[in-house]
Amino acid sequence: MALGTVLDPSARRVDDIAHPGPPLGPLHGKTIGFRVDIMWRSWDWISALWAAELEAAGATVRFWRAGGRTGEEGARMAEGLKEFLGSIDAAIVGLGNCGSCTGWTIHDALAAAATDIPTIAIVTQNFDDLGHNLARRGGRSGLRIHVLPHPLNERAREEVEQVAREHYPRMLEAMDAAAGAAVSAGAAAA
Amino acid sequence: MSEVLPPPAPKTAIIRDCGPEGCEVDWLTSRTVVTEVDDVAEFTRFAMDEGWGDGLPLIPPTVERVRAFLAEGGRYPDELIATLPPMQTECTVEKIVINAVMAGAPPETLPLLCAAVEAIADPRFDIGGLNATTGSVVPLLVVNGPIRDVFDIPYQHGCFGGAATLANAAARTLRLLMRNIGGQQLGVSSESVFGNPGRIAGIMMGEWEERSPWKPLAERRGVPGNAVTVYGAMGTMNILDITSHSGPEFLESIGRSLAYPGCNNFSPAVAFGEAMVAINPVWAEIIGRDVPDIADVQEMIWRHASLPLDAFQKRLADSIVAAGRVQADGRVYLTPTPDDVLVYVCGGTGSLHAHGVHSWGTCLSATKAVR
Numbered sequence: 325m326a327l328g329t330v331l332d333p334s335a336r337r338v339d340d341i342a343h344p345g346p347p348l349g350p351l352h353g354k355t356i357g358f359r360v361d362i363m364w365r366s367w368d369w370i371s372a373l374w375a376a377e378l379e380a381a382g383a384t385v386r387f388w389r390a391g392g393r394t395g396e397e398g399a400r401m402a403e404g405l406k407e408f409l410g411s412i413d414a415a416i417v418g419l420g421n422c423g424s425c426t427g428w429t430i431h432d433a434l435a436a437a438a439t440d441i442p443t444i445a446i447v448t449q450n451f452d453d454l455g456h457n458l459a460r461r462g463g464r465s466g467l468r469i470h471v472l473p474h475p476l477n478e479r480a481r482e483e484v485e486q487v488a489r490e491h492y493p494r495m496l497e498a499m500d501a502a503a504g505a506a507v508s509a510g511a512a513a514a
Numbered sequence: 515m516s517e518v519l520p521p522p523a524p525k526t527a528i529i530r531d532c533g534p535e536g537c538e539v540d541w542l543t544s545r546t547v548v549t550e551v552d553d554v555a556e557f558t559r560f561a562m563d564e565g566w567g568d569g570l571p572l573i574p575p576t577v578e579r580v581r582a583f584l585a586e587g588g589r590y591p592d593e594l595i596a597t598l599p600p601m602q603t604e605c606t607v608e609k610i611v612i613n614a615v616m617a618g619a620p621p622e623t624l625p626l627l628c629a630a631v632e633a634i635a636d637p638r639f640d641i642g643g644l645n646a647t648t649g650s651v652v653p654l655l656v657v658n659g660p661i662r663d664v665f666d667i668p669y670q671h672g673c674f675g676g677a678a679t680l681a682n683a684a685a686r687t688l689r690l691l692m693r694n695i696g697g698q699q700l701g702v703s704s705e706s707v708f709g710n711p712g713r714i715a716g717i718m719m720g721e722w723e724e725r726s727p728w729k730p731l732a733e734r735r736g737v738p739g740n741a742v743t744v745y746g747a748m749g750t751m752n753i754l755d756i757t758s759h760s761g762p763e764f765l766e767s768i769g770r771s772l773a774y775p776g777c778n779n780f781s782p783a784v785a786f787g788e789a790m791v792a793i794n795p796v797w798a799e800i801i802g803r804d805v806p807d808i809a810d811v812q813e814m815i816w817r818h819a820s821l822p823l824d825a826f827q828k829r830l831a832d833s834i835v836a837a838g839r840v841q842a843d844g845r846v847y848l849t850p851t852p853d854d855v856l857v858y859v860c861g862g863t864g865s866l867h868a869h870g871v872h873s874w875g876t877c878l879s880a881t882k883a884v885r
Contacts, residue, residue, distance in 0.1 A: 332612070335601075397786070424648075
């Protein structure tokens with residue numbers, strides 16, 4: 325047996341932001357942006373219900389829908405995302421419900437967090453670890469990630485909306501919304 | 515038994531006068547580890563523990579082996595080839611060489627490896643999405659130009675896998691780089707449900723340009739000569755045809771075979787996609803005689819690679835309609851345009867088969883020159 329010196333074939337990112345970023349605080353008067361996609365109808369249903377709650381609490385809501393991320397459409401998407409992030413005070417970014425869409429959800433959430441607005445990424449349980457791993461690998465381990473049940477998209481709309489109602493106050497709590505925000509919006513947390 | 519040494523001190527001055535081998539200058543900046551280097555099995559076990567391996571035997575990337583590879587490869591180790599998501603980690607020539615040594619790749623393949631890394635890092639290719647996906651996609655490399663023969667890259671019998679050639683080690687290097695630099699780890703950063711045999715040691719082949727009636731694939735994509743094209747392959751699909759006689763018949767057979775409802779490209783969740791077709795040299799001659807223009811070849815395959823809306827289950831059909839994917843003729847096409855069908859010639863002279871390769875989705879192929 326002979327010892328020798330070998331070189332590490334790997335490369336790792338060392339910088340990290342462990343802080344979750346600014347709190348959401350009061351909802352009234354804020355413009356809150358939902359990043360939706362072309363994949364998950366369940367996320368459309370959930371974000372629509374959450375948007376209604378946020379508007380009832382005095383917030384303004386904007387939506388941005390992500391499509392193809394490469395080629396000419398990808399360039400348009402990158403520009404659209406930049407414009408969207410510049411128009412909102414907080415970002416709710418989903419849905420991580422597959423491998424690549426979790427990748428792009430975290431990518432877009434990191435982009436939002438980099439603009440120093442309150443940000444949360446939404447993933448389903450099966451992709452919880454992936455979301456956190458990608459956030460850490462993206463240099464922001466502290467990114468807020470809220471986890472919905474899995475499987476989700478396979479459920480009927482009524483079931484998905486029940487999930488939305490149950491998770492609305494938890495999502496607000498994870499975003500460090502001002503105390504009582506969910507209650508003031510009349511969210512049915514039961 | 516191993517000992518981790520501190521990383522070398524950062525260099526303040528890089529002198530290139532001495533060439534890539536560095537003379538007395540220590541170019542190498544990777545962390546070093548003292549470990550067993552004579553016993554491949556022992557080193558492989560160590561490398562697996564470190565998370566460097568793919569399960570196959572690995573050659574210890576000793577400082578001496580890495581220096582020798584660099585000296586023959588003729589590239590400076592600090593040259594940044596690409597930054598790979600999701601970690602935004604830097605893939606330098608040094609990292610490529612270390613992984614190439616471990617895979618057993620010949621030093622002369624370094625320019626090809628650098629070009630392949632450039633290709634997978636092209637934003638069109640979406641390597642970040644490819645790494646993370648539940649899909650079984652793997653980069654498939656098609657090599658054009660004289661380097662096919664220099665590197666013994668297979669383009670005849672069994673070119674998709676099974677040829678005994680050191681070129682396989684070059685393909686394996688790219689897979690190691692995707693693990694060690696790109697950070698593709700199953701269950702950690704990759705959710706691939708089934709994986710793909712090509713994820714073990716890669717898929718790389720040449721085009722049999724001399725038997726193609728059309729210009730080489732890379733040249734048609736704007737890169738003449740030595741070049742590599744990377745394509746996000748979901749797997750391979752056999753297309754057997756023992757009844758066609760003419761070019762249009764073969765192209766119809768290929769196109770019809772490519773279109774099936776469960777294909778990623780048909781999903782309304784996939785904004786667009788490509789398709790790849792490898793045509794054997796015997797069919798290529800017949801098709802080239804009847805359909806000499808490659809644009810017509812692509813158009814004929816594309817036209818047949820489509821389905822009527824009622825070929826899809828109702829819920830999927832409704833989503834396809836909602837996504838605006840149904841064309842005026844009532845059909846849904848596999849790719850947005852004929853240009854998105856990539857056609858090239860390779861394979862054995864036994865004929866009978868074409869190979870269809872479906873794409874994963876929006877990760878678009880990229881072609882880079884090998885310099």
